[in-house]
C-alpha cells in the first residue's frame with residue numbers, strides 16, 4: 001500500500017564545532033503515515049522534531065536512511081509538503097486572500113481558481129470579511145486559521161504542522177484544536193503534527209509517535225482509538241486520562257522518575 005509518508009532508518013548527525021566528533025540528533029527513526037491519517041510526534045525539547053521536519057521538507061539531508069512521500073523517494077527535494085509553522089508567517093504586504101492564493105498558484109493552480117477557492121474557504125471558516133485586509137489587523141488565532149487554511153488547500157500529499165498553536169493563549173488554543181479537528185475530519189488530509197502538549201496529541205491524533213531525548217529515536221507508538229468526531233468532552237474520559245498518564249510517564253525527564 002502507498003503511504004503519504006514513509007521514513008526508513010533515518011539517521012542525522014551535525015558537525016559539532018565544540019568537540020571533534022559529530023553530534024547525533026536522530027538515530028534509526030522509522031515510521032509511516034497512511035493516507036488520510038493524523039499522526040502526532042511528541043518528544044522532549046531538543047529531541048530533533050524540527051530537524052525531522054527539515055529532513056522531510058528537503059531543507060536538510062539525512063546522514064543515512066530514506067524518506068518517501070506518496071511512494072517516491074524525496075530526499076533533499078522541496079515542494080512536496082504543505083507546511084504550517086509555529087508562527088503564522090503570513091506575508092505582511094499581501095492581503096489575507098492573496099496569501100492563500102499565492103500558495104495555491106505556486107502549487108500550480110490557475111489564478112482565478114485560486115481566488116475562488118480562497119474566498120470560498122475564508123467564508124466557510126467565518127473569515128470572509130477579512131479577505132481584503134492585511135494580516136496585521138487579525139488576532140493571533142485568526143492568523144493561525146488563515147495559515148492552516150493555506151496549508152489545507154495546498155494540493156500536497158502531506159501536511160506538516162510544527163507546533164501550530166504553541167504561541168497562542170490557553171483558551172484560544174483550545175478553540176483552535178476543536179476548530180482544526182472539525183475541519184480535518186471533513187477534509188481527511190494526511191498530517192504529521194508536532195506538539196509539546198499531550199492532551200492536544202490525544203485529542204487530535206490517530207496515532208502518536210514518542211521520541212526519546214537526544215539522540216532521538218521512536219520509543220513508543222500509541223494508537224488513539226477514540227471514535228470521531230471528537231470533542232473536548234474526551235478530556236474527562238477515563239481512557240483518555242489513563243493514556244495521558246502513560247504518555248506523561250514516557251516523557252518525564254529521567255531524573256524526575258527517580
Ligand SMILES: Nc1ncnc2c1ncn2[C@@H]1O[C@H](COP(=O)(O)OP(=O)(O)OP(=O)(O)O)[C@@H](O)[C@H]1O
Nearest residue numbers: 014015025043044045046047048049050051052214
Ligand atoms: N543546523 C544545525 N547545526 C547543528 N546542530 C543543529 C542544527 N539544527 C539542529 N541542531 C541540533 O539538533 C538538536 C535537535 O534540535 P531540534 O530543533 O530539531 O529539536 P526540537 O525537538 O525541535 O526542539 P524544541 O522542541 O525545543 O523545538 C539540538 O541539539 C540542536 O542544537
